[in-house]
Amino acid sequence: MRQESKKKATIYDLSVLSGCSASTVSAVLNGTWQKRRIKESTAELIRGLAEKHQYTANLQARGLRSSRSGLVGLLLPVHDNRYFSSMAQTFEAYVRARGQCPIVVSACRDPQEERQTVETLISYSIDELFVAGATDPDGVHAVCEAAGLKHINIDLPGTKTHSVISDNYEGGRLLTEAIIRHCDGDRPLQPEELYLFGGRNDHASRERIRGFREVKREIFGADPEECIQPTGYSPAMTQKAFETFYAREGRLPRAFFINSSINFEGLLRFLGQHPHETFADIVVGCYDYDPFGSFLPFPVIMIRQDVESMIAKAFEIIDQGRSPPQLHLIRPELVPPRTALMGPLDALKDID
Amino acid sequence: MRQESKKKATIYDLSVLSGCSASTVSAVLNGTWQKRRIKESTAELIRGLAEKHQYTANLQARGLRSSRSGLVGLLLPVHDNRYFSSMAQTFEAYVRARGQCPIVVSACRDPQEERQTVETLISYSIDELFVAGATDPDGVHAVCEAAGLKHINIDLPGTKTHSVISDNYEGGRLLTEAIIRHCDGDRPLQPEELYLFGGRNDHASRERIRGFREVKREIFGADPEECIQPTGYSPAMTQKAFETFYAREGRLPRAFFINSSINFEGLLRFLGQHPHETFADIVVGCYDYDPFGSFLPFPVIMIRQDVESMIAKAFEIIDQGRSPPQLHLIRPELVPPRTALMGPLDALKDID
C-alpha cells in the first residue's frame, strides 16, 4: 500500500485514520505507550496503520520538542587519511549500535572553522560531540560548554574536559627504540644519523619528540638539536624539509622518525623526484599506520594508534557523566615492516 | 557579554529585549527583513542584540517550519579508504562553499543498511543526497523518490536517476594497456600471465573487466577465462584468491590488474606472509590511487579516479533540476609507478 503522494504521513494522518488522538499515536510509535496505559489492541491498530502508510517520525520535529536529536558528532581535522578515516569508520559503528545517527565532519585544522562547525552542529541539537585532533580543543570546549553539550577530546587533549589520546610519549619511545634496533645489524647508528620530521607545536608532537629525544639520550648519550625538524602537518612542507636536507647533505638521513602519515606523504613526494639509490638503505619509522606504507621498498616501522580502544574508552567516559577532566592514555602498537593488519572494514560482510 | 546560563537565546528572547515582535527578529536575522520593510535602525538594533547574546538559530526549528534543513548527505560504502575519504573531503568543501552542512555516512555496502540510512537522513529533512558506490542504487532511489528527495549516484550508476561515474571501461583499457606496455622491456607478456583480481558483479567491475578483456584480445588475440578472479570487495577474500593461486602455481601471476585499493590490501596481506622473492618481478595495476601504494617495491601502475570532477559534475547536475536520467562518464587518470600526487588536503593551509 504505497503512499502515492510525496508527502510523508504524520501522526495526525494516523490519528485521523485510527480515530485516536495524535498523542496516542505518538505514544504508540515512540514506545511510551505502556506508560500511558494504551490498550494493546489500540497499539496494534496504530502500528498496523503506521506500517501500511510507511510512517517514519519527523526527527526534526521530535528534536525540536525534546531538544535532542539523536545525532552524535565526530569532528575530524581531515577525512583523507587512514588514521582519521578508520576513526570515522569505528565511530560510526558505535553510534549505530546505540541507535543514533553518526555525523562526521572535518574542520581542516583551522581553529576558527572548528568553532564554527561546532556551532552549526549545536544548532542541530546534536546530543554529543567527539572532538578528534582539534587544533584548539579548549576553544571548542568553550563553545560546547556554552551550549551545555557533552563532549570529549580524542587524539589531541584539551585541559577543560576528558581526553582520550594515544600514549604519544610511550609510542615515541617504542618507535625510536625500534628504529635504532633495526639499524643494529649494520654499522651502529650514530646520534646525528637519526632525525625526526613533521609535527608542530601540539601535544602529540611534543610528546613524541620528548620520547624520541629521551631514547636518543639514553642510548647514544647525545641528542643533537638539529635532528628535530618540525614541518607542520602538510605533505608540501615536509617534502621541502627533505629537499633542503638533501640539497645540503647530498643524501637523506640514515634513519628517521616521521611524525604522521600525512608527513610521510611528503617523503613520498620527495622520493618521486629522486632515483631509487637515494633511499636504498634508509630506515623509516612512522607514527601512524598505513597498510601500503608498511610495504615500501625500505624498512618502515609503524605505530598503529589503537583507534578501536580510543573510541570505546571515549564512549565509556561520555556515558558516565561529569567528573573532573582527566587524560586517558591508550597504548599504541608497534607494527614491524611488511605487516598488513586487519582494519574496521574486516568487520563488514562482503556479499555478492 | 557571555550568556551565563546554558540556554541558547531564541528569537523570543531577542523579541523581548528589543521590544519588537518575534517575527521581526526572525526576519532581521534570516535576511528577509528588506522584503518585510523593516527599518534599517530596527535591524541594526536587533543584530546588535543577537551578537551580544550570541544568538544562533535553532536549525531544527527552522527545518521543521521550512521542511528543509540545510543538510546535504553523502552516502559512502566505507570511510576507511583513500578513494572514498578523498571523496568525502572534496564533498565537504563543496557543501561548505554553498553554506550548507555536509553529512557523511557510510552504509557498509549493505543494501538494507543503505536504504535504512537514507530513511534516517530523510527524517532529518536533508535537502539533497549524493549516493556514492551504492550496492543497490535503485533501491535507494525508490526511498528518495517516495520522499521527494533530490539525489544523484556517484561511482556506481543506477537506472532511475542521473549517475556520475568514472569511465571504468576506458580506465580499464588504459590500465591494462599500461601494464602490458610496462612488461614489454622483458620477455613479452603472454595472455595467460595477466590476471585480474577483485571486484564483484557491479557496474564498475563489469566495465573494467570488459576493458581488460578487450585489450587482451586486441593485443594478444587471446583472453583465457581463468584470468578473471572476482573476489568481492574484501581484503580477506582477495588474499585468499592470491593464496589459492600461489598454492597451485607456486608463484604469483607475472602481471595483474587489481580492481580496487581494497582488493590491493588483500595482496598486501598475502605479501606479508611470503618472502620478498615471491614478488620480485611482478607488475601490478590497481584501479584506484593510493600514494603509498604507488611506491611499493614492484611497479604499481594506478588509476586515479577524478573525484574532484565527479563531485563538481554531480553538483552541477543536481542544481539544474530534473531531466531524464543519464550516465555521465568522467575520465580517470593513469598514474605511473612512484608518483605522489597532490590531494584535497593540499588545499588546506597549514598553520603553526
Next chain:
DNA sequence: ATTAATTGCACCATCGATTGTGCAAAAAGA
C-alpha cells in the same frame, strides 16, 4: 485638507512530535 500610497511592524497559524494533566468509563471493593 483630504485621499491615496507607502512604510513599518505585529499577529497568528503552522511545521510534527512530546508530555503533563484531566476526565470519562469500566472494574473492583464495600
Next chain:
DNA sequence: TCTTTTTGCACAATCGATGGTGCAATTAAT
C-alpha cells in the same frame, strides 16, 4: 448499590522559527 480505583485515552501547551495577512502611522499626491 454506591464509592473507590484503575484503565484508556483526549486535550492543549510547547519546542523555535517562518511567512501570510492586516492595520496603524507616516508620507505623498491632489
